[in-house]
Amino acid sequence: xxxxxxxxxxxxxxxxxxxxxxxxxxxASVLELSLEEAEELLFQxxxxxxxxxRGLQITLLAEGYQMGTKPQYAxxxxxxxxxxxxxxxKPALETLAIIAYRQPITRTEIEAIRGVRVEHLLSxxxxxxxxxxxxxxxxxGRPILYGTTSEFLIYLGLKSLEDLPPLDKQQDGIR
Amino acid sequence: MDYxxxxxxxxxPFDLLLHLIEKQELDIYDIPIGQITDxxxxxxxxxxxxxxxxxxxxxxxGATLLSIKAKMLLPKPPIQTMEDEMxxxxxxxxxxxxxxxxxxxxxxxxxxREMQQRExxxxxxxxxxxxxxxxxxxxxxxIGAADLTAIYQEMLEVLTKVExxxxxxxxxxxxxxxxxxxxxxxxxxxxxxxxxxxxxxNLNITSIITTFLALLELIRLSKVEVYQEKxxxxxxxxWADNKL
Numbered sequence: 001x002x003x004x005x006x007x008x009x010x011x012x013x014x015x016x017x018x019x020x021x022x023x024x025x026x027x028a029s030v031l032e033l034s035l036e037e038a039e040e041l042l043f044q045x046x047x048x049x050x051x052x053x054r055g056l057q058i059t060l061l062a063e064g065y066q067m068g069t070k071p072q073y074a075x076x077x078x079x080x081x082x083x084x085x086x087x088x089x090k091p092a093l094e095t096l097a098i099i100a101y102r103q104p105i106t107r108t109e110i111e112a113i114r115g116v117r118v119e120h121l122l123s124x125x126x127x128x129x130x131x132x133x134x135x136x137x138x139x140x141g142r143p144i145l146y147g148t149t150s151e152f153l154i155y156l157g158l159k160s161l162e163d164l165p166p167l168d169k170q171q172d173g174i175r
Numbered sequence: 176m177d178y179x180x181x182x183x184x185x186x187x188p189f190d191l192l193l194h195l196i197e198k199q200e201l202d203i204y205d206i207p208i209g210q211i212t213d214x215x216x217x218x219x220x221x222x223x224x225x226x227x228x229x230x231x232x233x234x235x236x237g238a239t240l241l242s243i244k245a246k247m248l249l250p251k252p253p254i255q256t257m258e259d260e261m262x263x264x265x266x267x268x269x270x271x272x273x274x275x276x277x278x279x280x281x282x283x284x285x286x287x288r289e290m291q292q293r294e295x296x297x298x299x300x301x302x303x304x305x306x307x308x309x310x311x312x313x314x315x316x317x318i319g320a321a322d323l324t325a326i327y328q329e330m331l332e333v334l335t336k337v338e339x340x341x342x343x344x345x346x347x348x349x350x351x352x353x354x355x356x357x358x359x360x361x362x363x364x365x366x367x368x369x370x371x372x373x374x375x376x377n378l379n380i381t382s383i384i385t386t387f388l389a390l391l392e393l394i395r396l397s398k399v400e401v402y403q404e405k406x407x408x409x410x411x412x413x414w415a416d417n418k419l
Contacts, residue, residue, distance in 0.1 A: 019298045059295075071294035084293055090282065091186050097278050097285055113274055116187035116232045156285060157292035165284045167277050 007031050008041055015045075021064025021154065062153035063160050085128070095121045096130055100152065101167050104134050104145035122146065130155060188236030189275040191218060196272075203272060206265055208247055212240040243268060348382050353389035358414070361399065367413035 010031060014022060028038035042065060046058045049067075057070045069077060088096065095118050098110050110118050125131045134147035148161070158164060185191040195214050196203055216237055222229050246264035357373055374386055390412065393399045402411045 016298060057295075066297060068295040068297045071291060074294035074296070077296050081296060087286070087289055087293065093282055093285055093289070094186060094278055097281055101278070101281075112271070113278065114187055115189040115236065115271070115275065116230070155292060156288045157295070158288070165281060167281055 007033065008045055011038075011041055011045055015058060015065060015067040021061045021066040021150075023064045027065070059157070060159045061157060062150040066154070088128075091116070091118075092121050092124055096125055096148075096152070099125075099131050099146050100148050100161070100164060103147040104137075105147075106137050106143040106145055108143065110146075187230075188215075188233050189272060190279065191215065191233070192236070192272060193276055193279065203269060203276075206269065208240065208244050208265060212237075212244050215240055239268065348385035350385060350389045350392060353382075353386045354393055357386070357389055357393060357412075358398070361412060361414035362417065364414070365417050367402075367411045367417075370410040370412060373412065 011027060014027060014030060024035060024038055024042065027033075027042060028035050031038055031041070033041065042058075046065075048054075050057050055069055055073050056067055058065055058067050091114075094114060095110060098113050099105055102109070102113070107118060107122060110122075122131070126133075129149055129151040131146050131152065132149050133144050135145045136142040137145050152158075153160065153163075185194065192211065192215065195201075195211055195218075196206065201207065201211070219229055219233055219237055222233075243264045360373060361368060370387075370390070373390070374383060390399070390401075394401060398415055400413045400415055402413070403409070404411075
């Protein structure tokens with residue numbers, strides 16, 4: 001075997017103990033391994049968890065790896081865990097989607113797409129750490145530009161922004 | 176034909192318009208603007224009847240629709256070149272509807288993802304544990320007491336070399352103190368004093384100005400009288416009480 005048992009145990013500890021996804025760089029630096037070695041080790045561990053009867057899984061989320069429970073066991077966890085925050089309302093999700101696909105974007109630009117004011121929705125999304133201010137647009141008034149956070153990727157179970165479902169698939173666009 | 180409006184709640188004017196278009200399987204690229212405008216306004220009317228507050232955004236769209244309808248009713252210029260066709264007044268609306276439609280369509284998929292991810296429980300977030308794990312490297316690593324002593328001594332040397340560049344004195348002249356001073360000087364001199372004699376030995380702009388202001392104040396209060404024998408001559412100041 002390429003690796004001794006020990007580094008894999010350490011990796012298991014890391015994934016267990018950290019709540020945020022760990023990047024492969026972080027894993028490699030803690031284990032003092034090359035990126036390739038760390039990746040190989042990680043994939044071994046992922047197979048062991050994901051392809052077995054264990055309750056836990058390791059997934060790629062927000063450009064990092066995270067250990068979590070397998071979805072099919074959620075009904076049991078719901079009995080004992082603190083209830084999760086409510087799912088986003090449709091308007092909030094709509095606003096979030098516009099920001100995710102069109103970032104960086106100003107409030108006025110979002111409102112032009114939705115046809116409705118979004119001010120209070122933006123504060124809800126900021127409060128839930130799903131979007132943040134990522135700068136200011138050059139021009140009159142220098143309006144705030146919004147973008148999504150890594151919490152957003154975790155929230156929707158996305159590996160990265162490229163993992164968002166394609167927006168244009170049912171549409172040829174115009175002309 | 177009456178169009179039955181089900182009073183669903185719509186996210187906004189685009190949502191409502193798309194609903195009307197999809198319901199009747201209309202071609203989004205060739206919207207019958209008169210028909211849609213009527214139905215849209217019917218919906219607003221129904222909302223009004225139910226005492227629902229109509230958001231301003233819905234009203235704006237109503238006005239936009241009416242304006243497009245009006246433009247389409249206007250007679251077209253008689254000669255139309257083939258390639259240079261008149262711009263369709265509906266074009267901007269269609270572009271915006273299509274853009275909105277994309278996001279409306281993606282919502283369902285995102286909702287599925289949201290629900291799926293809610294089924295996954297992670298290790299409860301412990302901020303402190305997490306933060307201590309990513310503490311930046313100690314910037315004082317490898318530096319001992321001897322290094323600190325040396326640095327401190329260096330600093331002391333530099334500090335003792337620094338000479339004061341300029342010293343500032345606070346000399347307090349106020350109108351009140353100058354008035355008092357003028358009074359003291361004048362009351363013992365029956366023949367009065369010239370203005371320059373009132374100035375203290377510390378001649379500077381502040382003291383001159385303050386003394387002059389004090390003098391003006393005393394004149395206003397009729398405490399002193401001033402005489403000038405000729406233009407630009409010296410001003411003689413007399414204490415008013417001394418005349419009695």
